[in-house]
Amino acid sequence: MQSERKIRILIAKPGLDSHDRGAKIVARALRDAGMEVIYTGLRQTPEQIVETALQEDVDIIGLSILSGAHKVLFPRIMELVEQKGLTDVMVFAGGIIPEEDVPEMKKLGIKEIFGPGTPTEKIVQFVFENLPERT
């Protein structure tokens, strides 16, 4: 039954960035809120991330990046999301992403970006309020 399917969410770490404290906390908070969380582990290429999203049939992709490489990696990820027809998947992100880059990232189709100091309940609430159509 549609309504009984848990929300499936992929938490992904793109690039060489290996800061995982935040990603793991967010993954656990979402899991504690009742979602099915798949965590990619560190150092994923955009191809690997989108492939996993496809395989795992997720509703949402959450990108965590603290390395400053988002300007190169996010456009590639969003391009692949589009190419693979994952257009009904909601993508959002967090980490160290300068304020001035946010509009550019949103233009790529990234729904929201949460920086340091964000309470986890705010992230959970955002997910519930922004579930993509398919769920």
Added chain:
Amino acid sequence: MSDKEKINQITRERERWENTTLPKWMGQRPERKSEFRNHSDTLIKRVYTPEDIKDLDYMRDLGLPGEYPFTRGVHATMYRGRLWTMRQFSGYGTAEQTNQRFKYLLKEGETGLSIAFDYPTIRGYDSDNPFSQGEVGTCGVAVASLKDMEVLFDGIPLDKVTTSMTVNGPAAMLLAMYIAVGDKQGVSREKLGGTTQNDVLKEFFAQKLIIFPPKPSIKLVTDIVEYCTKHMPRWNPISISGYHIREAGSNAVQELAFTLYDGITYVESCLERGMKVDEFAPRLSFFFASHNNLFEEVAKFRAARRIWAKVMKERFHAKNSRSMWMRMHVQTSGCTLTAQQPLNNITRTTIQALAAVLGGTQSLHTNSFDEALCLPTEDAVKVALRTQQIIAHESGSADTIDPLAGCYYIECLTNEMEGQAMDYIQRIDDMGGATVAIERGFFQKEIADSAYKYQGETDEKKRIIVGVNEYTTGEDAAIPILRIDPKVEEKQVAGLQKLRRERDNRKVDEVLEELHYAAEKDENLMPVIIEAVKAYATIGEMCGVLRKIYGEYKELIVI
């Protein structure tokens, strides 16, 4: 009155106070919380008295500075003789840019260098590897070959500074490059002073930048220790690091215990190699974080020295007292710094730096107020350095040795932390050691749980973070941030490709083949890596050879 009688008298007085004075105050002015706990979840008493340290034996537990068990410090004169080394972790963009930053910091009074390498370098990839795209120079300086290292130290005489290098998997390659720059400058290996982090164990569960599986990783660490013991008497071959453990989310006791356990594991590995404990142990060094709770941190540094001294004496039967001393570098805690109201970070860093100084560190990095936003700008790092200088010259903290010794609270906490850390050490021993604990995800789980708990306490406002979950009024003042020009990558890649065209490629092939054979035969790789570096073989080429032989570590995911 005997000591025992004195304590009994205090106990009686305290009980009287608890029944008479205290209840009146509790009625009028109740306590803010039902209980007070520090970061390690230790219950903090209302007030500490001589009762709490009644079993303290001064000479056994504290001793005198520069002597066993080194609780009071590793030197007999401490900061009265020489201040700690002020060493700011720095690196961004190209080697030229970081060379400028080094010179700027030295001019402003920094007394030691510390290199932050970019992701490709620490992961053993060349700047033009596909994995390096977007990452060149963004989180540290790009060093792909000896050419970059030469530029990095241009105009900086290696016999006049000491340098710390935050690198683990490819530590041997970066050390070899430093040696090669020394050779070019005419500074011999015996004169080179500094540190390679070279602590792979914590990479598996804290920093996560590991390249090779545990066994070859530890072999490489041991190669460096062996090489330095023979040829580089002023070099610290390992910096056994708790910093990353703490920053990944552990509490203070876990940081203490896991770090010391890593230290024990390296000592065992060197002994297995046939080295004598008193030959290499004096040059082992440590690296800790200094978090927000001033007293807990001071106690941690003191407990660390005492435990290490005992471990070296009792577990490893060291004879030379220098094998028992724990020298340390401290970095203030980055994860306590906030993106909100960033100027508040200056205050946090000051308190944390003070804890490190009161705790007797040998070397210190203070974070910049833009920590949660970007790599430090020149202005921000200057304030961070000035913070150390103010503590050193204006606060009076450096005038006497171990000023908090004898404080009931500090001594009690020092004892408690030692006990709690020893319990963990026993547990890990019982499990079969650090590698087993890593394979079982023990450290990973402990750290992840503590990190999640800390986040939960912050979210629920059980833990107040000024400017984040309380006192959040007003717009945050925007501060300038450091941005890495994407042209850095183009420039670096062009330079590397030029190097590949111009160097003697036959020679490079030869040394890489030698490296391959030496690795297969399980020889000490340092000599051949020095040869390879001098032929301008790149980080990616050298690590590529080792990746083929050793394989790559696949992360054990523990959420």
